[in-house]
Amino acid sequence: MSDERDLVFDTLERMSSDIFIDRDVLRPDYVPEVLPHREGEIKRLTEVLAPILRRERPSNIFIYGLTGTGKTAVVRYVLRRFEDYARRKRLSHIAVAYLNCRHEDTTYRVLTELARSLGERLPFTGLSTAEVFKRFKEALDATGKSLIAVLDEIDFLVKKRGDELLYRLTRVNSELSKGKVSLIGITNDVRFMEVLDPRVKSSLGEIEIVFSPYDADQLRDILRERAVKAFKNGVLEEGVIDYCASIAAREHGDARRALDLLRVAGEIAEREGRRTVSVEDVRRAREEIERDMIVDVSKTLPFHGKLVLLVVAxxxxxxxxxxDLYIKYRELAKGLGVEPVTQRRVSDIISELDxxxxxxxxxxxxxxxxxxxxxxxxxxPNALIKAFKDDPRISWIFGNSRYR
DNA sequence: CGTCCACAGGAATGACGGGCGG
DNA sequence: CCGCCCGTCATTCCTGTGGACG
Structure with a gap:
């Protein structure tokens, strides 16, 4: 989670582990040196970006793929290579900005981050967005740099602020005399493109790259590759990797999920002072992750969202x-002494849960x-019901035998 | 072959609370 | 600090729809 964990603590922890060499290799933000089964996407992305080396502006790129299909990893990997290459060849006109719109979700923050990647120093607050935009353009023109701006989880930005900023960014090149901007938008939302202004849509979608989910065999390769770096030799029992791969494959080929399973399974074994990770640990890891996910989600859900979820459970x-669901939901709400929301609203809540x-x-x-x-x-269902027993507005109903 | 069920889901609107610019 | 704006949750009213039934 936090990128600034205590180095001493971390090192001690790692050294005292019987299981891990480096558990960070299994974390979602780790960019490996090898990305199995993504050679095609890497090649494509490289080809599209290559003109930047000749000081031409690469096309904007739109990347779509479900979670855990390697979108972010591929982009970061390729950009890192470009930066290395540029450094070696002394090409100083290339600038790269990577930002995640889940965090950078305001116009102001996005622009300051982009400007920062050009070496411009800006206060984190205090200026109008128009001023920041002006300085961003000035920095581009002054340095004459070609900027590749990666907007990861771009749907968050658009959902919160609309596509105004994107529109301006796609047009900024015509307002510049020297600098250039190429955008790479990443999302896992299939319907994202539909909500965009047609002008933004055609501009951002100049090039589209679609990442398809991994199958079980591919997931296995990925896990093996990482496991060597993450675990001490001989720690993983027979079938552990296969099991992680098969679970993740069933759940739409999500590599992040597979890596999470492996890491959490390792942590369970470690916690219990064992020297090997078993298939049983993976099974328990799965339960643990699910429980955490449910608790996280139910924390952010509106109250009636929780009720609907509970009804399903x-x-x-x-x-x-x-x-049928709505009838049961009404009963539960009334049982709790709460005014039920309308069927229309429940319909939306179900969509949100989906x-x-x-x-x-x-x-x-x-x-x-x-x-x-x-x-x-x-x-x-039982894991979920258990999680809801912690909510004081709901839990007391479990005292009623009907809901036990 | 048209009807009509049981909803899906779009549009307009409003209450409410939090954040932000001036 | 205040007023305004915006996002979220919710309501009301509404039009749209695939296919079993008559």
């Missing part, structure tokens, strides 16, 4: 129609008997 994790990945919905047409959504929980 109490029903064993599945509803064949949203109508987007968060905690529930999967599927539109079902039953002809004469109407159209509805089937709702399936992506988690162990």
């Amino acid at each position: 109490l029903a064993g994790g599945r509803f064949d129609s949203t109508g 987007m968060l990945g905690i529930v999967t919905t599927k539109i079902i047409n039953r002809g004469r008997y109407g159209k509805t959504r089937e709702v399936i929980l992506n988690a162990e």
